Amino acid sequence: MTQPPSFLDTDNPLLTEWRGAFGLPPFGAIGPEAFRPAFDAALARHRAEIDAIAADPAAPTFDNTIGALEKSGRDLERVSNVFFVLAGADTGDAIEAVERDVSPLLARHSNALYLNRALYARIADLYARRDALGLNAEQARVLDRYHTRFVRAGAALDQAAQARLAAINERLASLGTQFGQNVLADEKSYALVLEEADLAGLPDFARHAARAAAEERGHPGKYVITLSRSSVEPFLQFSARRDLREKIFQAWIRRGENGAETDNRALIAEMVALRAERARLLGFASFADYRLDDQMAKTPANARKLLDEVWTRARAKAAAERDALQDMIAAEGGNFTLQPWDWRYYAEKLRKARYDLDEAEIKPYLQLDKIVAAAFDAAGRLFGLRFAAVDVPLYHPDARAWEVTDQNGAHVGLFIGDYFARSSKHSGAWMTSLRDQEKLSGEVRPVILNICNFAKPAAGEPALLSFDDARTLFHEFGHALHGLLSNVTYPLLAGTAVPSDFVELPSQLYEHWLEVPEILEKYAVHAETGEPMPKALLDRLLATRTYGQGFATVEYTACALVDLDLHGLPEPAGLDVTGFERQALARIHMPAEIVMRHRLPHFQHLFSGGGYAAGYYSYMWSEVLDADAFEAFEETGNAFDPATAQRLREFIYGAGNLRDPAEAYKAFRGRLPAVDALLKKRGLADVAA
Numbered sequence: 038m039t040q041p042p043s044f045l046d047t048d049n050p051l052l053t054e055w056r057g058a059f060g061l062p063p064f065g066a067i068g069p070e071a072f073r074p075a076f077d078a079a080l081a082r083h084r085a086e087i088d089a090i091a092a093d094p095a096a097p098t099f100d101n102t103i104g105a106l107e108k109s110g111r112d113l114e115r116v117s118n119v120f121f122v123l124a125g126a127d128t129g130d131a132i133e134a135v136e137r138d139v140s141p142l143l144a145r146h147s148n149a150l151y152l153n154r155a156l157y158a159r160i161a162d163l164y165a166r167r168d169a170l171g172l173n174a175e176q177a178r179v180l181d182r183y184h185t186r187f188v189r190a191g192a193a194l195d196q197a198a199q200a201r202l203a204a205i206n207e208r209l210a211s212l213g214t215q216f217g218q219n220v221l222a223d224e225k226s227y228a229l230v231l232e233e234a235d236l237a238g239l240p241d242f243a244r245h246a247a248r249a250a251a252e253e254r255g256h257p258g259k260y261v262i263t264l265s266r267s268s269v270e271p272f273l274q275f276s277a278r279r280d281l282r283e284k285i286f287q288a289w290i291r292r293g294e295n296g297a298e299t300d301n302r303a304l305i306a307e308m309v310a311l312r313a314e315r316a317r318l319l320g321f322a323s324f325a326d327y328r329l330d331d332q333m334a335k336t337p338a339n340a341r342k343l344l345d346e347v348w349t350r351a352r353a354k355a356a357a358e359r360d361a362l363q364d365m366i367a368a369e370g371g372n373f374t375l376q377p378w379d380w381r382y383y384a385e386k387l388r389k390a391r392y393d394l395d396e397a398e399i400k401p402y403l404q405l406d407k408i409v410a411a412a413f414d415a416a417g418r419l420f421g422l423r424f425a426a427v428d429v430p431l432y433h434p435d436a437r438a439w440e441v442t443d444q445n446g447a448h449v450g451l452f453i454g455d456y457f458a459r460s461s462k463h464s465g466a467w468m469t470s471l472r473d474q475e476k477l478s479g480e481v482r483p484v485i486l487n488i489c490n491f492a493k494p495a496a497g498e499p500a501l502l503s504f505d506d507a508r509t510l511f512h513e514f515g516h517a518l519h520g521l522l523s524n525v526t527y528p529l530l531a532g533t534a535v536p537s538d539f540v541e542l543p544s545q546l547y548e549h550w551l552e553v554p555e556i557l558e559k560y561a562v563h564a565e566t567g568e569p570m571p572k573a574l575l576d577r578l579l580a581t582r583t584y585g586q587g588f589a590t591v592e593y594t595a596c597a598l599v600d601l602d603l604h605g606l607p608e609p610a611g612l613d614v615t616g617f618e619r620q621a622l623a624r625i626h627m628p629a630e631i632v633m634r635h636r637l638p639h640f641q642h643l644f645s646g647g648g649y650a651a652g653y654y655s656y657m658w659s660e661v662l663d664a665d666a667f668e669a670f671e672e673t674g675n676a677f678d679p680a681t682a683q684r685l686r687e688f689i690y691g692a693g694n695l696r697d698p699a700e701a702y703k704a705f706r707g708r709l710p711a712v713d714a715l716l717k718k719r720g721l722a723d724v725a726a
């Protein structure tokens with residue numbers, strides 16, 4: 038095999054060896070202009086490596102083909118990882134321009150890999166002889182995954198079909214980038230600027246956050262509500278101004294649907310048509326059929342069966358919730374019908390009336406730093422991990438780093454938390470990595486990030502979270518542990534490289550540990566007095582866990598059903614996106630007072646990269662698993678039961694994609710999950726379906 042060219046003699050900080058602490062990239066030295074040349078060089082190098090593997094005159098062996106592929110493309114991975122962290126969490130015009138340039142290049146590169154006929158011939162040959170190769174279990178899994186990936190990418194198709202697939206993939210990559218940038222543009226360009234007199238009903242934390250957002254958006258001394266969820270939702274929950282609630286709500290649900298340059302509807306129509314065409318080329322009836330074939334659910338029918346079971350119950354529960362809210366409006370003398378922008382406001386009032394509990398009373402007890410410490414503590418109790426803050430140069434002053442070690446003090450990895458919303462950050466919350474765990478090229482330890490969008494407090498104020506924010510923090514930290522605890526040899530199988538209907542198990546399961554008394558009692562302490570949350574308040578908080586689950590379940594499940602409908606279309610040419618969404622919701626009898634959690638024009642899970650296209654059901658699918666998995670701990674009477682935690686680490690958090698997901702779950706639990714635990718958790722078990 039020829040030696041690929043070395044690029045270590047370059048000045049480009051992205052391509053030279055990173056000698057900083059923990060092998061972090063030298064963020065301070067990386068300007069946006071470094072990325073394009075770095076991508077070009079890294080792509081060329083990976084291409085040379087792939088060509089050398091494909092053209093190797095030696096007969097295919099696991100090592101000279103699969104092993105070599107696993108060792109290739111390291112520069113490209115380093116450059117991409119840094120770039121996509123910035124493109125998501127600290128972007129700007131220059132990074133966005135690079136992103137638009139590079140996304141079709143990356144798609145073309147991926148095509149050149151997966152549609153390489155000589156390379157596929159080697160993999161197919163190895164796959165046909167797989168039982169005679171003397172592979173260990175992990176190697177057999179890696180070979181199987183490579184073979185599946187190549188076949189699903191079209192490696193076995195004729196040349197004409199491959200050329201069309203390649204064009205489709207490139208176009209989809211560009212459209213996905215544009216989609217995300219449009220949503221961010223709509224969020225950045227909008228600000229509801231308010232005066233002191235407009236803040237009726239808002240508790241202190243929301244006023245402080247609105248004040249800080251006004252500073253960031255250049256309206257000092259005023260108050261700004263942005264289209265970030267952590268800004269909009271508290272306003273909808275507390276503002277007594279029905280006119281302003283309607284105004285912000287309308288802007289929020291119309292992101293990506295404003296009829297101007299940033300309107301995403303034409304992009305969606307094109308993406309959905311291209312995805313369906315790709316599925317047909319690969320022999321599937323629809324994109325959903327194609328997508329789910331390689332998931333735990335296997336078929337759209339299996340996913341839909343679960344969603345339907347939940348949907349009818351959720352709708353019945355939401356109807357009862359709506360009646361109670363309408364009664365409250367009537368009791369107050371309100372002469373109007375409950376509208377979507379009223380739901381959160383009256384739900385909050387009713388919660389206060391029923392449970393003597395309001396969000397503003399809880400919030401001072403949920404300090405960001407304490408909840409981070411709580412997430413660390415739970416990881417210590419379950420897996421023996423320790424976290425120590427370290428001062429290392431990162432890409433933004435709000436990002437912080439912790440070294441993770443095990444109970445013997447051995448280095449596990451680096452964890453970076455970047456928690457505050459800002460206008461340079463895409464909305465939502467996610468986990469990502471700068472480096473993944475593996476052992477193929479020596480012991481490589483992971484660098485994992487959590488990016489969130491919590492409201493940043495004004496200077497001198499403590500950062501306070503809602504209970505939902507705290508749950509999000511635990512969720513993303515669960516993903517982080519999936520990356521940090523990964524214990525595999527081959528990079529292909531590391532950490533979160535599992536089907537998307539399984540990847541939410543580690544994250545959603547982790548949310549359960551936020552609610553156990555050992556954690557809340559210790560970490561929910563008042564920001565000013567330092568007093569722990571009074572037992573009575575804690576009990577009332579936990580008693581409200583199933584309150585509002587009709588609304589939450591409807592808001593989510595509607596998205597999952599519309600996603601499956603949309604991507605289940607066999608030939609969606611010339612799609613009218615708004616009309617399709619309306620009809621799909623009418624078919625499932627969507628309650629008029631509830632809007633999808635993500636409407637199609639800003640549904641980034643489906644269209645910004647497409648990781649969850651025909652896959653939004655995954656959260657519910659994984660919730661069946663997480664509810665059932667947490668019961669494994671409850672059955673022992675100890676939320677941190679060591680033997681159960683040990684199995685959890687071995688088969689789930691540490692196992693990456695070593696096993697088929699159903700097998701991995703059975704190895705942990707001794708059986709496949711049942712849906713009962715999920716219905717109980719959401720308070721839907723007693724609702725007539």
Ligand SMILES: [Zn+2]
Pocket residue numbers: 512516541544
């Ligand atoms: Zn998640």
